[in-house]
Amino acid sequence: MPELPEVETIRRTLAPVLVGARVTAALRGAHPEDIVRDPWPVFLQGVRGRTVAALERRGKYLALRFHDETRLVVHLGMTGELRAGHPAELPGPHCHLALVLRAGTALPATLVDHRRRFLLRYRDARRFGRMLLLDADGWERFSRRLGPEPLGPGLDARAFWQTLSRRRAPVKAALLDQALLAGVGNIYSDEALFRAGIHPARRCTTLSLADVERLLEALRAVLEEAIASAGTTIRDYRDGAGRAGSFQSRLAVYGKPPGTPCPHCGTGLQRIRVAGRSSTFCPRCQPLV
DNA sequence: AACCGGACCTGTATGC
DNA sequence: TGCATACAGGTCCGGT
Numbered sequence: 545m546p547e548l549p550e551v552e553t554i555r556r557t558l559a560p561v562l563v564g565a566r567v568t569a570a571l572r573g574a575h576p577e578d579i580v581r582d583p584w585p586v587f588l589q590g591v592r593g594r595t596v597a598a599l600e601r602r603g604k605y606l607a608l609r610f611h612d613e614t615r616l617v618v619h620l621g622m623t624g625e626l627r628a629g630h631p632a633e634l635p636g637p638h639c640h641l642a643l644v645l646r647a648g649t650a651l652p653a654t655l656v657d658h659r660r661r662f663l664l665r666y667r668d669a670r671r672f673g674r675m676l677l678l679d680a681d682g683w684e685r686f687s688r689r690l691g692p693e694p695l696g697p698g699l700d701a702r703a704f705w706q707t708l709s710r711r712r713a714p715v716k717a718a719l720l721d722q723a724l725l726a727g728v729g730n731i732y733s734d735e736a737l738f739r740a741g742i743h744p745a746r747r748c749t750t751l752s753l754a755d756v757e758r759l760l761e762a763l764r765a766v767l768e769e770a771i772a773s774a775g776t777t778i779r780d781y782r783d784g785a786g787r788a789g790s791f792q793s794r795l796a797v798y799g800k801p802p803g804t805p806c807p808h809c810g811t812g813l814q815r816i817r818v819a820g821r822s823s824t825f826c827p828r829c830q831p832l833v
Numbered sequence: 834a835a836c837c838g839g840a841c842c843t844g845t846a847t848g849c
Numbered sequence: 850t851g852c853a854t855a856c857a858g859g860t861c862c863g864g865t
Contacts, residue, residue: 546858619860622843622858623844669843670842670843670844670857670859672841720859730857779858799857820837821859822856822857
């Protein structure tokens with residue numbers, strides 16, 4: 545479900561609430577062991593009493609950084625939702641765990657009780673999401689396995705092009721590979737390939753430097769626009785306060801039924817399977833050669 | 834090493 | 850209406 549723009553939106557909405565808050569307890573919900581693979585007492589020990597120093601994002605991962613530099617790393621899988629809410633609020637279905645926190649600053653009475661406590665609830669219908677605790681070293685190693693941030697300074701078009709030149713896989717598979725580039729998923733890879741005029745099944749080896757430069761430019765633009773629209777809500781995605789995003793109305797190709805006119809040239813869009821994922825593209829604007 | 838297909842789960846839409 | 854099937858924003862694993 546959530547790709548870079550959605551996770552970034554969640555980060556921005558939760559940061560003002562979480563930073564400065566102290567974890568006082570963790571509550572078990574429907575299937576906590578599917579999300580937290582550590583034994584529950586270990587998890588509890590790892591979060592209780594810690595104060596959130598910052599809320600960070602790396603690719604599609606969210607990390608609560610505590611003052612002691614340990615981190616609670618959260619991946620939302622396909623249907624995960626992380627939301628701050630009042631302790632008296634009912635959890636709703638598929639809530640697998642919640643952190644009880646005491647706010648560091650005054651927060652709206654709709655969110656906190658008389659002792660400034662609120663809940664950070666994790667819901668996830670499909671249970672593909674995960675949470676793990678890492679110390680500073682573990683986080684460093686974890687982060688090193690991921691490729692550069694598409695919106696950060698560490699992504700160089702020429703270096704990326706050289707990496708791609710050694711791959712025979714379709715370009716879309718490369719965009720989805722988190723070890724090559726962190727945070728891109730099925731929605732934004734289709735949108736970026738469309739904007740750049742590149743067929744999703746094009747072999748990486750056939751891309752010119754100009755192709756890659758155009759692709760990364762398109763990718764950055766679409767990610768930034770999606771963040772400005774608070775993400776794409778197809779069905780489940782909500783930000784940290786429960787609000788839907790609005791970028792779904794700006795999608796050019798992703799999720800469009802085959803035959804839908806291309807927004808650029810009017811040709812009927814096609815849908816194929818690339819890298820095991822459904823991919824929508826315009827056969828005229830994105831030729832396979 | 835790189836690449837592909839299947840597994841992991843539930844909810845929803847579609848077709849018969 | 851009921852049931853079977855296909856598909857969904859992601860990652861990991863095993864086999865080639």
